[in-house]
Amino acid sequence: MKEAECEYYKGQFDLRKYNIKQIWRNLNQACSLSTTKVNKGITKLSGNGKNITDNLLISNVLNNYFPTVRENLSKKLENSSPNSSISFKNYLDNPSKNSILVYPVSCEELSRLIANLNTLKSAGPDNIRPKLVKAVFANICTPLLHIFTCL
Numbered sequence: 001m002k003e004a005e006c007e008y009y010k011g012q013f014d015l016r017k018y019n020i021k022q023i024w025r026n027l028n029q030a031c032s033l034s035t036t037k038v039n040k041g042i043t044k045l046s047g048n049g050k051n052i053t054d055n056l057l058i059s060n061v062l063n064n065y066f067p068t069v070r071e072n073l074s075k076k077l078e079n080s081s082p083n084s085s086i087s088f089k090n091y092l093d094n095p096s097k098n099s100i101l102v103y104p105v106s107c108e109e110l111s112r113l114i115a116n117l118n119t120l121k122s123a124g125p126d127n128i129r130p131k132l133v134k135a136v137f138a139n140i141c142t143p144l145l146h147i148f149t150c151l
Helices: 001-015 020-030 055-080 107-115 130-135 137-149
Strands: 045-047 050-052
Touching: 020 137, 045 055, 050 055, 107 137, 130 137
Parallel strands: none
Antiparallel strands: 045 050
């Protein structure tokens, strides 16, 4: 049996020795490194002291449970707090109006990002192509840094 398997894979590799993609597929198959996962689904559902294994009953229990999650959770939250009129804003710090945290951007970081732009992509909504941005980057680096850090 082992010799037959060896002969089979030898033939598979010989047939496709110029196709690297097929060689890797054959290697994965020979080493049992399958990329396809078998999803068996839910085979057993336990709760309230019951174990359900019938697929139809499992699907009915799940179909009855999920539509009521929001309603049940809302009821629990209302009943758990003695003063249900408390707003979530009571738990937040006082906001600082007109403030935003912007981390500084360096020219090297911006240069690295611009270098990774795909010049084969089309222009965005601003009608500026990545190829143009790369071509004029040396001239626009300082203004872009100013825009990004001084909002």
